[in-house]
Amino acid sequence: MKIQNPVLPGFNADPSMIRVGDTYYIANSTFEWFPGVRLHESKDMVHWNLLPSPLSTTTLLDMKGNPASGGIWAPDLSYADGKFWLIYTDVKITEGAFKDMTNYLTTATDIRGPWTDPIKVNGVGFDASLFHDKNGRKYLVQQTWDHREYRHPFNGITLTEFDTSTMKLMPKTARTIYRGTDVKLVEGPHLYNIDNQYYLFAAQGGTVFTHEEVVARSQTLDADSFESEPDGPFITNFDTPDFYLQKQGHGALVNTPSGEWYYASLVSRPWNHKNESSHDPRGWSTLGRETSIQQVSWDENGWPRVVGGHGGQVEVNAPKDAIPTEAPADNSQHDDFSSEKLDLNWNTLRIPFDANMGTVGDGKLTLIGHDSLASDFNVSMIARRWQAFNFNAQVKVTFDPFTYQQMAGLTNFYNDNHWSWVFVTLDDQKRRVIEVAENNRDTYTSYLKDDAIVIPEGTEAVWFRTQVRKDHYSYDYSFDGTTWHNIPVELDAAVLSDDYVLQTYGGFFTGAFVGLAAVDYAGYEQPATFNDFDYKELPETK
Structure with a gap:
């Protein structure tokens, strides 16, 4: 071996x-x-x-x-x-x-x-x-x-x-x-x-x-x-x-x-x-x-x-006296949230996953909206490590916001100053919309703005996907979980690296994560529901 x-x-x-x-x-x-x-x-x-x-x-x-x-x-x-x-x-x-x-x-x-x-x-x-x-x-x-x-x-x-x-x-x-x-x-x-x-x-x-x-x-x-x-x-x-x-x-x-x-x-x-x-x-x-x-x-x-x-x-x-050990072939993960405990691959920021953050089991994860992803205190997010240069990750999201201060979706995250996400929120016309935003050195940018994707009336849930390809990544959405639409925003993966963070901050010791998050900084604790998370590793390319 x-x-x-x-x-x-x-x-x-x-x-x-x-x-x-x-x-x-x-x-x-x-x-x-x-x-x-x-x-x-x-x-x-x-x-x-x-x-x-x-x-x-x-x-x-x-x-x-x-x-x-x-x-x-x-x-x-x-x-x-x-x-x-x-x-x-x-x-x-x-x-x-x-x-x-x-x-x-x-x-x-x-x-x-x-x-x-x-x-x-x-x-x-x-x-x-x-x-x-x-x-x-x-x-x-x-x-x-x-x-x-x-x-x-x-x-x-x-x-x-x-x-x-x-x-x-x-x-x-x-x-x-x-x-x-x-x-x-x-x-x-x-x-x-x-x-x-x-x-x-x-x-x-x-x-x-x-x-x-x-x-x-x-x-x-x-x-x-x-x-x-x-x-x-x-x-x-x-x-x-x-x-x-x-x-x-x-x-x-x-x-x-x-x-x-x-x-x-x-x-x-x-x-x-x-x-x-x-x-x-x-x-x-x-x-x-x-x-x-x-x-x-x-x-x-x-x-x-x-x-x-x-x-x-x-x-x-390998050691000459090694005893063969069974282990997964790679770090791909599918989570249907049927267990009442989070899979070991999931982590949370600073605080444990408990009733204040949400619940898991019976095929769904519920996250209660709290602080923004820029907070050091009460963030409702579970995330897992990027463990391959190329992967796809997707999830089904059900969320009914009543203010633009409420958001829920799929994130790629390094730390509170460096992250992006695709999420459901409310626009000024009180329509549910899909937006992509990035926090880069604590400068927040909304990419779609007035062109945010309107979720059709009667649509219960949306599916979000991220495609990470070593030096860049993007987000997709679907209204049925089958037909996917790419959002034409390509993001530089370097922003989520130790070396980029080091240029402006001394705490550069972790790595990129992909995660699920709910935000309600209005303070009304609006919940979001997530189903069928999938993280699929792809072959490395030169």
């Missing part, structure tokens, strides 16, 4: 991979999307199945009002003492001198839960991980934030001992064990004890095209005791601009039962418009930061090296 990278396509960033027995688990960042932390499992590293997210209650995760790309940063999953340990960070500020955040700990004996109520750990810095040493002691390892404008904000990797008798840190034990290289922006640390040496894996260079992972090692856990790997970095694509995979870096190391080694890393697959250089701009990552897995060997001096070179490989040999 071969691992085909990325193994977790679409927004699956900052992987924390572990092995428990013969099973591998990966935990990924989810930022402002609820529920928090995305989990997958596999026995062969090739085929992965989605598991329930652990942070599924507001007791474990309260993100109302969090900024875009705040929330859950770089969770760390580990296993020790007969249970899973999950360290996660809830970031409340993304812009400016400060990174107000809280690191929490929750545990579970079963990966599917239940997870314990969260323990507040600290707020020293993000990307915290828990290291279980062979001598039984435990340590929190984390990026350290420095708000002082005359210092670099990424102030090294701090190690603090964790007391399991009190389930609290011991702040007086804190020390900086590694300051990174001149590349700076050192973050995402994971610590391992291998052959009686301590190996620290850490990301550098920012999670953009200069991203990389470095390795340092030490005989002790003393302050400033770690030396960097010679001939590094361990993995990067900064100097491989024409390679299919880019931005590899932040990740975690795992060994197989038979002693092979692998490294799970974040990765992106940027594309370019036909009239652009492939080097500048290097591209637009609409699928966000995904997960790749590379094989690792050890050189004669005991340093880890990525097999095939530090740029990595698209196709990687």
Whole structure:
């Protein structure tokens, strides 16, 4: 078998991979999307199945009002003492001198839960991980934030001992064990004890095209005791601009039962418009930061090296002792909303799907209109990741607005400043109409205006479809679900990419979603009904 990278396509960033027995688990960042932390499992590293997210209650995760790309940063999953340990960070500020955040700990004996109520750990810095040493002691390892404008904000990797008798840190034990290289922006640390040496894996260079992972090692856990790997970095694509995979870096190391080694890393697959250089701009990552897995060997001096070179490989040999795992052939999804629980592929913004937002079951999804899609608080939307460059997604919508302040439809969404949608609303003649609008850097544009498509009297429902084709996308409508009409508005998919958002905003960590939404900022909570959602992936084109 071969691992085909990325193994977790679409927004699956900052992987924390572990092995428990013969099973591998990966935990990924989810930022402002609820529920928090995305989990997958596999026995062969090739085929992965989605598991329930652990942070599924507001007791474990309260993100109302969090900024875009705040929330859950770089969770760390580990296993020790007969249970899973999950360290996660809830970031409340993304812009400016400060990174107000809280690191929490929750545990579970079963990966599917239940997870314990969260323990507040600290707020020293993000990307915290828990290291279980062979001598039984435990340590929190984390990026350290420095708000002082005359210092670099990424102030090294701090190690603090964790007391399991009190389930609290011991702040007086804190020390900086590694300051990174001149590349700076050192973050995402994971610590391992291998052959009686301590190996620290850490990301550098920012999670953009200069991203990389470095390795340092030490005989002790003393302050400033770690030396960097010679001939590094361990993995990067900064100097491989024409390679299919880019931005590899932040990740975690795992060994197989038979002693092979692998490294799970974040990765992106940027594309370019036909009239652009492939080097500048290097591209637009609409699928966000995904997960790749590379094989690792050890050189004669005991340093880890990525097999095939530090740029990595698209196709990687699976573990020799892999146990074949059944998983879906692709990420296509059909949802008839017959279940009273949302499918695991669906996410909501900042808040859980509950009776305030709507209901699901008996073949329909009902969303109660609340805030606009530009809000950070009470948005009635469920959305799933773009996980392919080319796909069609469609849904049936029933909605009866009585003011233009009420809207419901199908959206392609990156964050509150970058999204578009096709929707039903009311015009000034009190007719139900179809409009297409886009929010681009928080500038809102209605494309049809006075030419909005009038829904014929007596028409109960409309069908909406989006056709995404790597560098552009469009919307269609139907009054019978069979005969489709294209709306002549072609939108630039780059607007929904990490790289485009980065040009004006520091929170650029997620990826594009396609979703269903209802808005009633008039405050009357007008509901919309959705039936038969379909997301169909299509072959990739050059």
